[in-house]
Amino acid sequence: MCSLSFFILFLFSTLFLLLGIYYLMFDYSLFIEWEIFSLNSSMVVMTFIFDWMSLLFMSFVMYISSLVIYYSNDYMHNEKNIDRFIMIVLMFIISMGFLIISPNLISILLGWDGLGLVSYCLVIYYQNVKSYNAGMLTALSNRIGDVCILISISWMLNFGSWNYIYYYDFISDSFEMSVITVLIVIASMTKSAQIPFSSWLPAAMAAPTPVSALVHSSTLVTAGVYLLIRFSPMLYLYNFGWYLLLIGCMTMFMAGLGANYEFDLSKIIALSTLSQLGLMMGILSMGYSDLAFFHLLTHALFKALLFMCAGSMIHNLNDSQDIRFMGSIVNFMPLTSVCFNVSSLSLCGMPFLAGFYSKDLILEVASLSWINFLIFFFYFFSTGLTASYSFRLFYYSMFGDNNYCSSYMFNDNNYFISFSMIGLLIVAVLGGSLLSWLIFPIPYVIVLPWYLSFLTLLFIIFGSYFGYIISDLNYSSGLFSLSFFSFVSFAGSMWFMPFLSTNYISYLPLNYGYYSSSIFDSGWGELFGGQGLYSFFLYMIDYIQSLSDSNFKVYLLTFILWMFILFMLFFIN
Structure with a gap:
C-alpha cells in the first residue's frame, strides 16, 4: 500500500506542478462550483479555487507526502497496522487539500477540522500517557481556532454567502468583516502555534517521525499562515498587521531562544519550525503575502528533509532522541549526515540553498521597511539564534566520540529512507532558485547600505559562534550559575508556556470541581438532597x-x- 500511495501522490504532485506553472505564467484562476443538491430554492454548493498559489502548494504537499509515505516503509517496518497508519496519513493529506482549494468558509472548516481531528489520531498513535497528554493539548488548542471559524461562518451570513473571496471589493466600511477578520487571525494563530498557543507544537512530537516531517513542513502548522495569506486584503484593510507583526516576532524570538537550551533532537527541530512560522507571520503582516508564501514553500522542502534525517538517526539509535548520546554520526551514516547538514544550512539561510532565497529576501525587505528598532532586533537576532541552535546541533551530532553504546553498530543501509532523503535533498538545494524565478519573474531589486546587506551573513557567523559557546559552557557553582540556571529554565521551557497552557489553566477549574464535589455532592447537598x-x-x-x-x-x-x-x-x- 505504501508504494501505491507514493506512486499516486507523486503523479498528482507532478500534475499540479505543471498546472501551477501554466496558471502562474498566464495569471489564470479557475473557479469550480458544484451544486450538491437544492432544497426549497436553497442550494448547497461546493466551491473550489484553482490558481497558481493553491496548485503550487498542493503540488508541494503531495510531493512531500509521497516521500514521507515511502519513507515510512522502513521507519514503521515493525508496525503491525501499517495500512491503518497510511490511511490516517492519507486522510490528513485530503483534509489539507480541502483547506488549500477552498474559497468557502464551510469547506475550509471541513479541511480545518479534519486536520485537527486526524492530527489528534496521529499524535496519540503510540498510545501511552505522554501521547495522550500531547494529543489532548493539541486537540484543545486547535479547538479554539475551530470555534473561531464557526463563529466567523455565522457572521458571514450577513453577506448572504460564505465565499469570502467575492467580497474583497465591498468590505471597506463593514463592521461584520472586521469581526470576521479578528476571528480568522485568532484561528490562524492557534493552528500556526503563535504566542500564546505555542505549547502544543513541541508536544505534538509524540507522533511518529514521518508524521512530524509532514506536519511541520507543509500541512498542519502552515494552514494558519496559508489562510491568512488568503485573507490578507482584509488584514491590511483593517490594520491588524501591527498586532500580528509583534506576535510573530515574539514567537520567532522565543522559539529560537528555547531551541538553544533543548537536548531533544525532535523538539529542537520543532522549535525551529515555530521560529520560521513567526518569520512568515511577521513578513505577512508587513504586507508581503507573496514573500510569506515563497518562504512557506521553501521552508516545507528543507524542513521535511531535516525531520527525515532526524528520523533516520532516531531509528538507527534505537529511538534515542537525546543529542548528548550522539557524536561522530558522520562516520556511521555519511548520507544522512550530508542531508542533515545541507537542510540545516538551508534553514540558517546559507547562500544558494533553498532557504537563502526566501530568508535573505525577507530580511532585506525588513531592513528596507518602516519598522521600529524592536522588530528589527527580533528579526535579525532570531536569525542569529537559528544559526546558533543549528550549529549546536551539528556540534553535538557530528563532533567528538560517539556516546551511544560502545558495541552498537548502525549504518545507512535503509533503502526507502535513503531514497526519500535524496528526493528531498535535490529540491532543498535547487527548489529555492527555481521558485524565485517562477514567483518573481521580475526580481526584487533592493538597494541597501553595505552594512545592512552583510548583516544577515554577519548574524549567521556570530550566531554559530554563540551556539558553540552555549554547547561548551561549564556550569560552575555560585551566584552567576544560579541566575543563569533560572534564565535557562525560563528560556528553555518556552517562557513557561507549556505550564500556563496545562497546569495553570486546568488547576482552578479542577480544584473548584473537587471542592464543589466534596461540599455539594458528598456533603450538605447530598445530606439534604438525594441521599437525605x-x-x-x-x-x-x-x-x-x-x-x-x-x-x-x-x-x-x-x-x-x-x-x-x-x-x-x-x-x-
Whole structure:
C-alpha cells in the first residue's frame, strides 16, 4: 500500500506542478462550483479555487507526502497496522487539500477540522500517557481556532454567502468583516502555534517521525499562515498587521531562544519550525503575502528533509532522541549526515540553498521597511539564534566520540529512507532558485547600505559562534550559575508556556470541581438532597410496614377507627 500511495501522490504532485506553472505564467484562476443538491430554492454548493498559489502548494504537499509515505516503509517496518497508519496519513493529506482549494468558509472548516481531528489520531498513535497528554493539548488548542471559524461562518451570513473571496471589493466600511477578520487571525494563530498557543507544537512530537516531517513542513502548522495569506486584503484593510507583526516576532524570538537550551533532537527541530512560522507571520503582516508564501514553500522542502534525517538517526539509535548520546554520526551514516547538514544550512539561510532565497529576501525587505528598532532586533537576532541552535546541533551530532553504546553498530543501509532523503535533498538545494524565478519573474531589486546587506551573513557567523559557546559552557557553582540556571529554565521551557497552557489553566477549574464535589455532592447537598430524601422515604416505608405487618392490634384499631368515621359521615349525610 505504501508504494501505491507514493506512486499516486507523486503523479498528482507532478500534475499540479505543471498546472501551477501554466496558471502562474498566464495569471489564470479557475473557479469550480458544484451544486450538491437544492432544497426549497436553497442550494448547497461546493466551491473550489484553482490558481497558481493553491496548485503550487498542493503540488508541494503531495510531493512531500509521497516521500514521507515511502519513507515510512522502513521507519514503521515493525508496525503491525501499517495500512491503518497510511490511511490516517492519507486522510490528513485530503483534509489539507480541502483547506488549500477552498474559497468557502464551510469547506475550509471541513479541511480545518479534519486536520485537527486526524492530527489528534496521529499524535496519540503510540498510545501511552505522554501521547495522550500531547494529543489532548493539541486537540484543545486547535479547538479554539475551530470555534473561531464557526463563529466567523455565522457572521458571514450577513453577506448572504460564505465565499469570502467575492467580497474583497465591498468590505471597506463593514463592521461584520472586521469581526470576521479578528476571528480568522485568532484561528490562524492557534493552528500556526503563535504566542500564546505555542505549547502544543513541541508536544505534538509524540507522533511518529514521518508524521512530524509532514506536519511541520507543509500541512498542519502552515494552514494558519496559508489562510491568512488568503485573507490578507482584509488584514491590511483593517490594520491588524501591527498586532500580528509583534506576535510573530515574539514567537520567532522565543522559539529560537528555547531551541538553544533543548537536548531533544525532535523538539529542537520543532522549535525551529515555530521560529520560521513567526518569520512568515511577521513578513505577512508587513504586507508581503507573496514573500510569506515563497518562504512557506521553501521552508516545507528543507524542513521535511531535516525531520527525515532526524528520523533516520532516531531509528538507527534505537529511538534515542537525546543529542548528548550522539557524536561522530558522520562516520556511521555519511548520507544522512550530508542531508542533515545541507537542510540545516538551508534553514540558517546559507547562500544558494533553498532557504537563502526566501530568508535573505525577507530580511532585506525588513531592513528596507518602516519598522521600529524592536522588530528589527527580533528579526535579525532570531536569525542569529537559528544559526546558533543549528550549529549546536551539528556540534553535538557530528563532533567528538560517539556516546551511544560502545558495541552498537548502525549504518545507512535503509533503502526507502535513503531514497526519500535524496528526493528531498535535490529540491532543498535547487527548489529555492527555481521558485524565485517562477514567483518573481521580475526580481526584487533592493538597494541597501553595505552594512545592512552583510548583516544577515554577519548574524549567521556570530550566531554559530554563540551556539558553540552555549554547547561548551561549564556550569560552575555560585551566584552567576544560579541566575543563569533560572534564565535557562525560563528560556528553555518556552517562557513557561507549556505550564500556563496545562497546569495553570486546568488547576482552578479542577480544584473548584473537587471542592464543589466534596461540599455539594458528598456533603450538605447530598445530606439534604438525594441521599437525605432517599433515607427519609426508606425510614417511612419501614415504619408504615412495621405498623401494618407487626402490630395486629394497631391494625384492628385503625380499621375500627376508619369504620367509625365512615358511619359518622353516613349518618350526617
